[in-house]
Amino acid sequence: MNNLILGRYLPGNSFIHQMSPQSKLLLTFYFVAIIFLANNVITYAILSVLIIAAILLSGISVSFFIKGIRPMIWLIIFTVILQILFSAGGKVLWHWGPFTITQLGLVNGGFVFVRFLLIIMISTVLTLTTSPLAIADGVQTILKPLKKVKFPVDTLALMLSIALRFVPTLMDEMTTIMNAQRSRGVDFGSGSLKQRIKTAVPLLIPLFTGAINHAEELSTAMEARGFTDSEHRSKYRVYHWQVKDTLTWVVFLLVGGLIFFVRK
Amino acid sequence: MAANIQFDQVSYTYQAGSPEAHEALSDVSLTISADSYTAIIGHTGSGKSTLIQHINALLKPTNGTVTVGDFTIDNQTTNKNLRPLRKQVGMVFQFPEKQLFEETVIKDIMFGPKNYGASDEEALQAGLKAMDLVGLPQKYQDTAPLDLSGGQMRRVAIAGVLAMQPEILILDEPTAGLDPRGHDEIMQLVQQLHEQQHMTIVVVTHQMDDVIQAADQVVVMSAGTVQKVGTPAQIFSDKKWVKQMQLTLPTSTAFAAKLKAAGFPLMDVPLGLDQLTMAITQTLRGDSHE
Numbered sequence: 001m002n003n004l005i006l007g008r009y010l011p012g013n014s015f016i017h018q019m020s021p022q023s024k025l026l027l028t029f030y031f032v033a034i035i036f037l038a039n040n041v042i043t044y045a046i047l048s049v050l051i052i053a054a055i056l057l058s059g060i061s062v063s064f065f066i067k068g069i070r071p072m073i074w075l076i077i078f079t080v081i082l083q084i085l086f087s088a089g090g091k092v093l094w095h096w097g098p099f100t101i102t103q104l105g106l107v108n109g110g111f112v113f114v115r116f117l118l119i120i121m122i123s124t125v126l127t128l129t130t131s132p133l134a135i136a137d138g139v140q141t142i143l144k145p146l147k148k149v150k151f152p153v154d155t156l157a158l159m160l161s162i163a164l165r166f167v168p169t170l171m172d173e174m175t176t177i178m179n180a181q182r183s184r185g186v187d188f189g190s191g192s193l194k195q196r197i198k199t200a201v202p203l204l205i206p207l208f209t210g211a212i213n214h215a216e217e218l219s220t221a222m223e224a225r226g227f228t229d230s231e232h233r234s235k236y237r238v239y240h241w242q243v244k245d246t247l248t249w250v251v252f253l254l255v256g257g258l259i260f261f262v263r264k
Numbered sequence: 265m266a267a268n269i270q271f272d273q274v275s276y277t278y279q280a281g282s283p284e285a286h287e288a289l290s291d292v293s294l295t296i297s298a299d300s301y302t303a304i305i306g307h308t309g310s311g312k313s314t315l316i317q318h319i320n321a322l323l324k325p326t327n328g329t330v331t332v333g334d335f336t337i338d339n340q341t342t343n344k345n346l347r348p349l350r351k352q353v354g355m356v357f358q359f360p361e362k363q364l365f366e367e368t369v370i371k372d373i374m375f376g377p378k379n380y381g382a383s384d385e386e387a388l389q390a391g392l393k394a395m396d397l398v399g400l401p402q403k404y405q406d407t408a409p410l411d412l413s414g415g416q417m418r419r420v421a422i423a424g425v426l427a428m429q430p431e432i433l434i435l436d437e438p439t440a441g442l443d444p445r446g447h448d449e450i451m452q453l454v455q456q457l458h459e460q461q462h463m464t465i466v467v468v469t470h471q472m473d474d475v476i477q478a479a480d481q482v483v484v485m486s487a488g489t490v491q492k493v494g495t496p497a498q499i500f501s502d503k504k505w506v507k508q509m510q511l512t513l514p515t516s517t518a519f520a521a522k523l524k525a526a527g528f529p530l531m532d533v534p535l536g537l538d539q540l541t542m543a544i545t546q547t548l549r550g551d552s553h554e
Contacts, residue, residue: 173362176357176362180357181363182350183354183355184376184379185376185379186379202363202365202375209365
């Protein structure tokens with residue numbers, strides 16, 4: 001559990017920490033979109049420079065970002081290998097049965113690798129510098145236009161923030177339940193597949209029971225304090241668009257334009 | 265074979281090696297002898313729960329060794345072959361009713377013994393015996409655990425641990441959230457297991473009254489270290505120190521101290537309720553005889 005860097009937040013006070021969550025969210029989507037425009041060495045280099053700048057500006061040690069790659073490494077390697085083995089074109093370097101390694105394949109494999117890295121890095125920058133609640137808030141701000149078509153944006157945002165809020169609680173509870181069942185002789189993560197599925201039952205049932213109890217208690221507590229979903233809700237923390245956001249957007253848009261011109 | 269528990273210079277660091285590493289135990293050396301009743305006290309975050317989770321190798325020391333009978337646990341210990349140890353060490357967690365998952369009470373209680381290789385019949389016998397021990401009427405054996413009251417659910421959970429017939433029983437705040445009556449019943453049960461089944465008892469508690477009534481040995485923890493080990497009398501004799509440790513005095517001891525301060529001739533020793541009553545009676549009788 002402790003290695004899971006995706007979705008972890010590290011409090012701080014850097015340039016990126018201070019940006020408003022809605023703009024960070026949108027920037028992340030925008031960045032992922034322009035990654036797919038990149039198709040040669042220069043464009044990937046430009047994007048990499050941008051990411052490195054973002055990582056440095058976040059004030060978080062690089063080791064955290066490197067750790068973020070670890071859970072994804074097999075997916076990356078698998079995709080890169082597929083890319084290398086099955087993309088045709090260019091000089092044939094090696095050939096065996098249905099597999100061919102071509103020059104283009106190698107280049108494509110390299111690009112896919114960099115693409116993965118870039119996407120993981122930008123989302124890690126987002127989640128490391130933005131608290132889950134701020135992300136929920138950002139989503140709410142971004143979805144606000146949907147209110148016009150009667151979409152329950154506020155309720156959705158509330159659901160999202162409650163869900164995020166309970167992740168650590170449920171994690172703790174899971175650890176406790178696992179320890180309790182281990183003490184009763186359960187060996188988690190060993191034995192045949194059938195045995196493993198069997199050990200999931202004494203873990204999942206208490207976990208679900210606990211989650212449902214939490215939900216009930218929470219809804220009682222909310223109603224006791226007069227919660228309804230109909231009223232316009234004010235916020236304790238309001239995130240304003242700042243000069244920092246505008247500046248970053250200018251940089252990102254310029255980079256986007258640049259990519260568009262330099263790409264093949 | 266009763267087993268001693270020995271901590272030898274044990275340190276434990278959560279998330280060792282990461283930027284968020286923090287040391288929860290540092291250099292703990294401690295002996296808990298077989299057949300003893302040990303209470304572990306200390307304010308929240310002092311490392312009590314971390315300490316007890318070492319006894320059945322749920323946590324392995326970052327440094328140092330823990331010995332339980334023939335087992336030695338150190339940072340090289342793997343998760344294999346821990347079953348015999350875990351069978352020997354019963355662990356009742358805080359709010360143990362959270363671990364219940366089976367459809368019926370008896371099935372849940374039989375879960376532990378069956379994991380340790382008991383046949384259905386053996387597990388059933390052990391389960392019924394455990395229900396008897398914790399004072400659950402047998403008519404409940406086919407009830408769904410979640411339909412029981414909180415106090416009864418806790419008994420089921422404790423029975424589930426007892427059914428494994430451990431030699432050492434560890435309880436982490438076993439009475440948290442129970443009403444006074446439930447509290448007394450659980451503490452009586454623990455006392456009885458200690459006296460009649462000769463189990464080694466280790467209890468983490470915030471209730472000083474329980475400590476002074478039952479424990480032979482008290483371990484006071486603070487900031488991940490053992491501050492003091494001694495009999496309840498030794499621990500509670502230094503009122504200033506007890507306060508410094510952010511602990512309270514047992515009610516009877518506090519009362520005795522007040523009596524003494526008010527001029528009542530009483531030896532300033534910390535007393536359990538029974539001893540206090542006796543001391544007062546004796547003093548009063550002594551006075552009237554003179």
